[in-house]
Amino acid sequence: MSEIIDISNIIYSYIPVAIILVVALVMPPMTMFLVKTLSPRSRSAAKYSTYEAGSLPIGDARIQFNVEYYLYAIAFVLFDIEVLFLYPWATIFQGHGITQIATVEMLVFIFVVLFGYVYLLKKEALKWMM
Amino acid sequence: MELPEILFNPLVRSVIGLCLMGVVFVGAMAAVWFERKLSADIQQRYGPMRVGPHGLFQLVADAIKLFTKEDIIPKNADRLLFVSAPIVLMGSVFLMLVAIPFGAVIIDGESYPIAATEMDVSVLYIEAMSAISIIGIFMVAYSANNKYSVLGAFRNFARMIGYEVPLGICVVSVAIMAGSLNIVEIAEAQSPLWFIVKQPLGFIVFFIALMADMGRLPFDQNESEEELIAGWMTEYTSMRFGYCFFAEYIHLILGSMILTLLFLGGWNLPAVLTATPILGLILPTAFFLLKVALVILGIIAIRWAVPRFRIDQVVDLSWKRLLPLSLLNLGWVIGLGLLGV
Numbered sequence: 001m002s003e004i005i006d007i008s009n010i011i012y013s014y015i016p017v018a019i020i021l022v023v024a025l026v027m028p029p030m031t032m033f034l035v036k037t038l039s040p041r042s043r044s045a046a047k048y049s050t051y052e053a054g055s056l057p058i059g060d061a062r063i064q065f066n067v068e069y070y071l072y073a074i075a076f077v078l079f080d081i082e083v084l085f086l087y088p089w090a091t092i093f094q095g096h097g098i099t100q101i102a103t104v105e106m107l108v109f110i111f112v113v114l115f116g117y118v119y120l121l122k123k124e125a126l127k128w129m130m
Numbered sequence: 131m132e133l134p135e136i137l138f139n140p141l142v143r144s145v146i147g148l149c150l151m152g153v154v155f156v157g158a159m160a161a162v163w164f165e166r167k168l169s170a171d172i173q174q175r176y177g178p179m180r181v182g183p184h185g186l187f188q189l190v191a192d193a194i195k196l197f198t199k200e201d202i203i204p205k206n207a208d209r210l211l212f213v214s215a216p217i218v219l220m221g222s223v224f225l226m227l228v229a230i231p232f233g234a235v236i237i238d239g240e241s242y243p244i245a246a247t248e249m250d251v252s253v254l255y256i257e258a259m260s261a262i263s264i265i266g267i268f269m270v271a272y273s274a275n276n277k278y279s280v281l282g283a284f285r286n287f288a289r290m291i292g293y294e295v296p297l298g299i300c301v302v303s304v305a306i307m308a309g310s311l312n313i314v315e316i317a318e319a320q321s322p323l324w325f326i327v328k329q330p331l332g333f334i335v336f337f338i339a340l341m342a343d344m345g346r347l348p349f350d351q352n353e354s355e356e357e358l359i360a361g362w363m364t365e366y367t368s369m370r371f372g373y374c375f376f377a378e379y380i381h382l383i384l385g386s387m388i389l390t391l392l393f394l395g396g397w398n399l400p401a402v403l404t405a406t407p408i409l410g411l412i413l414p415t416a417f418f419l420l421k422v423a424l425v426i427l428g429i430i431a432i433r434w435a436v437p438r439f440r441i442d443q444v445v446d447l448s449w450k451r452l453l454p455l456s457l458l459n460l461g462w463v464i465g466l467g468l469l470g471v
Contacts, residue, residue, distance in 0.1 A: 034197065048203075
């Protein structure tokens with residue numbers, strides 16, 4: 001037995017992910033096919049118009065959105081990447097010799113990002129103005 | 131006694147995963163019924179009573195209704211996005227489900243989690259898959275080309291990205307304490323003492339951020355049915371609506387499971403209780419699911435006790451309160467770790 005197909009193998013552990021993904025992709029279209037065969041059909045122009053509290057829709061809903069969303073998005077990317085950097089360090093925090101240095105480095109890193117956070121707060125970039 | 135080797139075969143595990151999908155679907159239906167009954171009790175109503183004893187089969191009736199309703203795609207909608215958005219939502223919740231253990235069996239002091247797969251980085255994976263639902267919700271709203279939907283989706287976007295960060299920092303704090311990103315090892319690291327005791331602040335922040343992530347009231351600004359009709363899913367009908375609706379409830383169940391695994395001790399029991407073979411097979415899973423049910427009960431009860439927040443309050447809560455608090459909790463965990471607790 002040179003090669004055992006075992007779930008604890010890092011490649012094989014993703015086989016269920018792939019299979020469930022395929023099921024999740026196939027299930028809604030199949031259900032909608034079932035709905036198409038089961039449900040009644042009747043056509044009228046008003047039914048296919050966009051719902052807007054009973055009146056005819058005015059203009060398009062896909063408008064330009066407020067620029068402040070970009071500020072939130074940038075802040076999000078910044079902090080989320082900070083969190084991503086924390087993940088590998090979190091696993092080696094306990095029971096490894098290099099812990100002390102890595103922790104000091106991480107604390108410096110978090111401190112730098114915190115400085116950016118305070119700057120964002122002072123500049124009122126995280127203030128909801130809509 | 132050893133587990134038969136076939137249970138470690140990935141294909142067999144996929145079948146187990148499909149069974150768990152079925153379980154979680156039934157669980158979501160039960161959660162909908164439970165929520166309707168509980169909300170009725172809180173408001174001194176009866177709730178569904180007609181179909182089956184205490185309206186137990188109301189959801190079956192609702193499902194039949196959803197299947198026999200006409201599927202309408204609005205003229206102004208983007209057909210491709212409109213059709214594929216429920217697939218993204220379903221993919222998000224089901225891919226989350228793959229890595230989440232639904233309990234464990236303990237044989238001879240060795241515990242085997244009941245999950246579709248085992249990963250070294252399952253917490254990171256679950257969080258990533260959970261975040262995909264933002265894209266699904268935005269696709270639903272943007273494709274429908276409805277003003278209510280788009281408003282709901284923008285609010286959803288502003289809220290979700292705010293709560294993703296404190297959520298991630300709390301997960302990192304838990305991972306530091308457990309020394310692993312594997313959700314099974316994290317659950318087992320809480321064997322004598324749950325993490326809710328070791329980092330209560332982290333639990334509070336994680337719980338609030340999780341509620342916002344699942345879109346439960348007081349954080350359901352994307353839906354807010356009193357002002358936005360049905361928010362992001364206004365234009366959806368029949369089972370397409372059903373999928374969006376079920377995705378939310380499945381997310382509720384899976385989120386409660388994650389909370390139980392990360393902070394409430396998972397399936398850990400004193401070794402005395404699980405020594406005999408039959409108890410070892412049943413008790414850990416039963417204990418775990420009981421805790422999950424209690425968490426769901428709490429979340430539903432909160433929904434009917436707290437009014438919805440305004441969107442600016444929600445965004446401020448995440449960026450100006452929860453983010454510093456989660457960093458404080460991270461510092462607390464680092465301090466405990468350096469002291470060797």
